Amino acid sequence: xxxxxxxxxxxxxxxxxxxxxxxxxxxxxxxxxxxxxxxxxxxxxxxxxxxxxxxxxxxxxxxxxxxxxxxxxxxxxxxxxxxxxxxxxxxxxxxxxxxxxxxxxxxxxxxxxxxxxxxxxxxxxxxxxxxxxxxxxxxxxxxxxxxxxxxxxxxxxxxxxxxxxxxxxxxxxxxxxxxxxxxxxxxxxxxxxxxxxxxxxxxxxxxxxxxxxxxxxxxxxxxxxxxxxxxxxxxxxxxxxxxxxxxxxxxxxxxxxxxxxxxxxxxxxxxxxxxxxxxxxxxxxxxxxxxxxxxxxxxxxxxxxxxxxxxxxxxxxxxxxxxxxxxxxxxxxxxxxxxxxxxxxxxxxxxxxxxxxxxxxxxxxxxxxxxxxxxxxxxxxxxxxxxxxxxxxxxxxxxxxxxxxxxxxxxxxxxxxxxxxxxxxxxxxxxxxxxxxxxxxxxxx
Amino acid sequence: xxxxxxxxxxxxxxxxxxxxxxxxxxxxxxxxxxxxxxxxxxxxxxxxxxxxxxxxxxxxxxxxxxxxxxxxxxxxxxxxxxxxxxxxxxxxxxxx
Numbered sequence: 001x002x003x004x005x006x007x008x009x010x011x012x013x014x015x016x017x018x019x020x021x022x023x024x025x026x027x028x029x030x031x032x033x034x035x036x037x038x039x040x041x042x043x044x045x046x047x048x049x050x051x052x053x054x055x056x057x058x059x060x061x062x063x064x065x066x067x068x069x070x071x072x073x074x075x076x077x078x079x080x081x082x083x084x085x086x087x088x089x090x091x092x093x094x095x096x097x098x099x100x101x102x103x104x105x106x107x108x109x110x111x112x113x114x115x116x117x118x119x120x121x122x123x124x125x126x127x128x129x130x131x132x133x134x135x136x137x138x139x140x141x142x143x144x145x146x147x148x149x150x151x152x153x154x155x156x157x158x159x160x161x162x163x164x165x166x167x168x169x170x171x172x173x174x175x176x177x178x179x180x181x182x183x184x185x186x187x188x189x190x191x192x193x194x195x196x197x198x199x200x201x202x203x204x205x206x207x208x209x210x211x212x213x214x215x216x217x218x219x220x221x222x223x224x225x226x227x228x229x230x231x232x233x234x235x236x237x238x239x240x241x242x243x244x245x246x247x248x249x250x251x252x253x254x255x256x257x258x259x260x261x262x263x264x265x266x267x268x269x270x271x272x273x274x275x276x277x278x279x280x281x282x283x284x285x286x287x288x289x290x291x292x293x294x295x296x297x298x299x300x301x302x303x304x305x306x307x308x309x310x311x312x313x314x315x316x317x318x319x320x321x322x323x324x325x326x327x328x329x330x331x332x333x334x335x336x337x338x339x340x341x342x343x344x345x346x347x348x349x350x351x352x353x354x355x356x357x358x359x360x361x362x363x364x365x366x367x368x369x370x371x372x373x374x375x376x377x378x379x380x381x382x383x384x385x386x387x388x389x390x391x392x393x394x395x396x397x398x399x400x401x402x403x404x405x406x407x408x409x410x411x412x413x414x415x416x417x418x419x420x421x422x423x424x425x426x427x428x429x430x431x432x433x434x435x436x437x438x439x440x441x442x443x444x445x
Numbered sequence: 446x447x448x449x450x451x452x453x454x455x456x457x458x459x460x461x462x463x464x465x466x467x468x469x470x471x472x473x474x475x476x477x478x479x480x481x482x483x484x485x486x487x488x489x490x491x492x493x494x495x496x497x498x499x500x501x502x503x504x505x506x507x508x509x510x511x512x513x514x515x516x517x518x519x520x521x522x523x524x525x526x527x528x529x530x531x532x533x534x535x536x537x538x539x540x541x
Contacts, residue, residue, distance in 0.1 A: 038515065053507065054507045056510065284501055285505065
């Protein structure tokens with residue numbers, strides 16, 4: 001039995017595309033809170049003789065996603081039948097992609113403790129969503145409105161090694177698909193859904209590669225970022241205990257119970273994995289033409305990670321500031337409107353921090369009004385020699401707090417800053433005052 | 446079980462159907478015959494021939510993303526063996 005382990009995690013993220021109509025028919029794709037079974041036609045009901053015709057917009061949205069993550073685009077791609085028998089599938093199969101998906105490979109850059117890490121992808125494929133089921137006692141109530149809504153699945157390689165990395169990745173995917181305008185990716189409404197494959201590999205020796213374990217546990221029902229993190233951490237600990245008891249965890253599908261924060265075996269056998277994929281004879285192979293690919297390449301905006309790096313390089317932002325600014329759509333929009341007025345790094349950093357940390361200072365304002373107020377405030381700001389004198393005065397008066405600080409109670413700096421602001425009627429530049437305080441406190445009194 | 450042998454119980458489970466012993470025997474024989482037939486076809490030399498799984502056309506036409514009117518709910522539900530409050534009703538199924 002290995003003495004230490006490294007978690008090996010792969011993620012499957014599903015998101016519904018923001019199209020007007022369904023994937024293979026012209027019924028409305030808007031199913032949220034609609035009366036049950038009102039967006040249906042013979043195709044999405046799986047009636048005999050109905051023929052599926054693929055939605056061009058959905059294909060292009062999927063290809064746009066593939067381009068954004070640098071995946072290889074299969075110019076000729078296929079839809080296949082994934083066979084399984086369940087009440088959420090009226091046809092007995094789901095139309096999906098298997099051997100020739102729209103996108104293969106590619107990588108998604110995430111930020112982990114300030115470093116960019118590329119999460120390698122296996123594939124990006126397009127399929128149809130299934131019906132929504134409600135379980136009432138011994139009955140299953142079926143609403144087929146969701147059946148046939150275009151659904152993209154992005155599958156990673158087993159390259160993630162912590163719950164934190166998995167969470168950062170999922171957040172990045174949500175940010176990206178909203179950025180590209182292809183999905184609302186709303187986990188509460190079910191338009192983004194997640195599954196994680198988790199196993200533990202023996203910790204490899206220095207410089208050696210991780211040897212993938214010959215089992216994996218799939219965890220379903222992860223419908224919030226918090227649950228992803230909790231379920232993965234729970235699974236890591238559970239599997240560790242199984243290994244430590246001298247056994248290997250079994251390959252299985254587990255559900256996540258958010259109330260108890262645990263995963264539980266759904267007792268499905270591995271045979272259920274036998275989906276018997278084969279090309280759908282109703283849908284001949286499709287082609288993405290050069291014209292379409294070129295059009296999509298032109299549509300591709302600057303990507304979130306590119307914009308983060310741009311602000312880091314242009315204005316010297318640290319990674320947290322650029323990440324928060326880029327991740328918050330409203331703040332980012334306001335910031336972009338101010339950028340033309342910004343003259344230097346110092347201004348840029350002050351304004352970006354203010355926008356990120358104090359939304360009440362700009363929300364509901366026009367950029368011009370905010371700018372004017374900010375400039376006035378800056379001109380009244382107390383800094384330089386005047387501020388240094390006041391800081392010196394505070395340090396002289398507050399002997400107890402100063403002594404506490406020097407004994408290691410660094411939190412009292414907040415109190416000392418408050419004293420500086422009191423003496424300056426709140427006009428001291430907070431960053432400068434903090435710097436001055438820290439400098440003076442570091443010197444031996 | 447040898448490779449290539451049929452596990453009829455396993456197939457029945459995937460299809461969610463119940464088979465009596467007699468039916469199992471008959472179906473196993475029928476499926477074995479089909480496999481035998483396919484084994485003969487596989488002897489044909491198909492080197493350089495692309496797989497054919499449809500004959501309609503070389504590539505598919507797609508459609509524009511336009512929504513159209515759906516069926517009235519009563520029509521959608523009219524063939525349901527069981528329905529309630531506008532839902533299709535089914536028995537629960539053990540696994541997916």
